[in-house]
Amino acid sequence: MRERFEYSIEALNVINRFHKVEKIVYVEGEDDVLFWEIIFEKFATFSTKIEDARGKEELKKLSEKVISGEANFLVAMDSDYDKITDNTNHKNLIFTFGYSIENTIINSASLHKILRNLSKLPKRELPTSVCEEWLNSLESSVKKMIVFDLLNHKNKHGIKVIPDNCDRLMTSKSSCYLCNNKIEDYLEKTGILVEDESYNLIESDISSLKIRYIDIIRGHFLFSSALRFVKVKVANFKSNVSISREMFFGALVSAFETVFDPTHPHFSYYREVISLTNQDLTS
Numbered sequence: 001m002r003e004r005f006e007y008s009i010e011a012l013n014v015i016n017r018f019h020k021v022e023k024i025v026y027v028e029g030e031d032d033v034l035f036w037e038i039i040f041e042k043f044a045t046f047s048t049k050i051e052d053a054r055g056k057e058e059l060k061k062l063s064e065k066v067i068s069g070e071a072n073f074l075v076a077m078d079s080d081y082d083k084i085t086d087n088t089n090h091k092n093l094i095f096t097f098g099y100s101i102e103n104t105i106i107n108s109a110s111l112h113k114i115l116r117n118l119s120k121l122p123k124r125e126l127p128t129s130v131c132e133e134w135l136n137s138l139e140s141s142v143k144k145m146i147v148f149d150l151l152n153h154k155n156k157h158g159i160k161v162i163p164d165n166c167d168r169l170m171t172s173k174s175s176c177y178l179c180n181n182k183i184e185d186y187l188e189k190t191g192i193l194v195e196d197e198s199y200n201l202i203e204s205d206i207s208s209l210k211i212r213y214i215d216i217i218r219g220h221f222l223f224s225s226a227l228r229f230v231k232v233k234v235a236n237f238k239s240n241v242s243i244s245r246e247m248f249f250g251a252l253v254s255a256f257e258t259v260f261d262p263t264h265p266h267f268s269y270y271r272e273v274i275s276l277t278n279q280d281l282t283s
Contacts, residue, residue: 009070012062016073022046025074025094026053026062034253035101036076038260043274048074066092074277081216084205085154094273097266098211100219104266105252106226108132109259114230114251119237126237134176134229139214141178142221146213147202148192154202161190164220166228176225176232223249 016024025048027036033050040048053059065071067090079095082088097104108131116126142162149161163169169186171179206213214222227248234241243251261267 009065012065013072016049019049020047021049023048023074025050025076026059027051027076028053028056028059028078031249032076032078032101035105035256038253038257039076039270040274042260043271043278045278050076063093066090078219081150081153083209083211084150084202084216091276094277097269098215099217100222102219102223102226103215103217104264104270105256106222107259107264108135109264110252110255111135111226111230113255113259114248115233115237117251118230118234118241118243121237130233131229135214137177138222138225139212139217141180141183142217143213145183145187146217147199148187148190148194149218150202150206150216151194151198152192157192159190159192160218161187161192162218162221164218164224166221166225170228174232176229178225226252 012024016022023046025036025040027033027050030052033052036050040050053062059075059077062071062073063075063077066073066075067088071092074092074094076094077096078100079097080099083095108128111131111134112126112128115121115131116123119126145162152159152161166178169178169182171177171182206216223245227243227245230248231241231243
């Protein structure tokens, strides 16, 4: 049986008819399917089917078809650092507000809902401020790593400064807070030298875009940090709890779906980008 993306571009352009929808939206993987279904169901005025492209490389190939004008389907993808270092723009390419989908689904409201469900505590005993304070602390600690990571990405050095897992940078094995001294040691061991002028330019770029550092930290690092936060806090409130990465992702998506309203900091962005697609399809 032929793999899906061995189909001709002509076949891909009409496959929506087989599914009886107006548009096919290709995304990177199965986790992304759940997120983008929520986004399009919330804002799109046209019917869609979200399809897993089965990997970043395949999604890039489809994006190139969109940019060249050969394709009439949609591609929804992580922004990565492109919002800061690249100006790729096309009406059929839809990017996340932050670095990845994790930067949107992980916020104080979704974390608070998960904590309440796991700890079985009433609101008065578990205020949202617990989650807000932790996110603010995380953001403060990761700023320097993000700037280093961005500079290496921009200069195409091929070095990923921010690890996928946060564990080695925590203050202790039982903590959910990053240790600034460990971060400094970690950055020093990378051997990367960053001049003050370059550092200040990156900070200026981030500031001009009016985005938070927590929005552009790599998704895997943010996810591992949030999972650790939930485990530590639930243990503090109740008892140790076993939560797999898969379970936590499912809980995050479910919580996000219930809290994604105009109070969410990314709500207006997604409403606007999907609105542009709505207009294009009706014009």
